[in-house]
Amino acid sequence: MGKAVIVATNMLESMIVHPTPTRAEVSNIAIAVREGSDSIMLSGETAHGKFPLKAVNVMHTVSLRIEATFNIGNVFKNHMSEMYAYHATIMSNTLGTSSVVFTRSGFMAILLSHYRLLGTIFAFTDQKRTQKRLAVYQGICPIYMKFSEDAEETFRRALDLLQKQGMVKAGEEVALVQSGKQPIWRSQSTHNIQIRTV
Structure with a gap:
């Protein structure tokens, strides 16, 4: 993978x-x-x-x-990141939301793509190389954006950008996903998923 x-x-x-x-x-x-x-x-x-x-x-x-016939419940899940991506996919598919992923390496966005998230995966990255690499994966819309030191400010800027571009609408729910491979806002590895209203 x-x-x-x-x-x-x-x-x-x-x-x-x-x-x-x-x-x-x-x-x-x-x-x-x-x-x-x-x-x-x-x-x-x-x-x-x-x-x-x-x-x-x-x-x-x-x-x-x-x-439409995929059963992602049968997908192999032996690592923490894979299990996290699997559950994020189940949650997003159940709620009918797109996902907004913040990643440096692209790893979590790729996992979500492999689990076939039904909504769009908006993958925000501050690495140009990662943005280019993610462009060929199924369901991923890679977006280059500099991350702020403050996670909440970055989330707000990302959702504002998506709304201005017409990719999401006001009142729509999205899943915010942070990858843990290369933590962005914490020193230790962490995974985080939240549902936010635009």
Whole structure:
């Protein structure tokens, strides 16, 4: 875990010339999603195919249907961070919230992505390299922002930014998640999750 997985293997090659995919192609998409790929990619189907929009719609529809069948309760949880990400995912999915993650390494955002959080994972980081790395993971919207010495001020600035950008609405609930791998506001490792109203 920790590396982004992109599957790019002519997944809908028949749709370069035909308006519908083969059963095998649909099965390949389903398997890639079920196995936990972060991204699935089209190339020739959209670059020079006759039905680029249909190909994108087929891939999108199949992906959403397969993701809806995930049972994250069966995911392996043997480390504290994984258990924390698992429970943060359950809480966010139950409440129907997006998550706002504050991270330096990107580790917690990646874990939430692998557990397939249903809402968007807004990953705030003060590291440009981490922001770039997180961009390829499923469900993560990485945002670069300098962190204040005061956690509450950073939370407020992050929520204000999301609201100004139209990513969340006033009155909406979000889960605030702090990673413990590289603590931001405390000297010792810690994990913290809160539900806040924007």
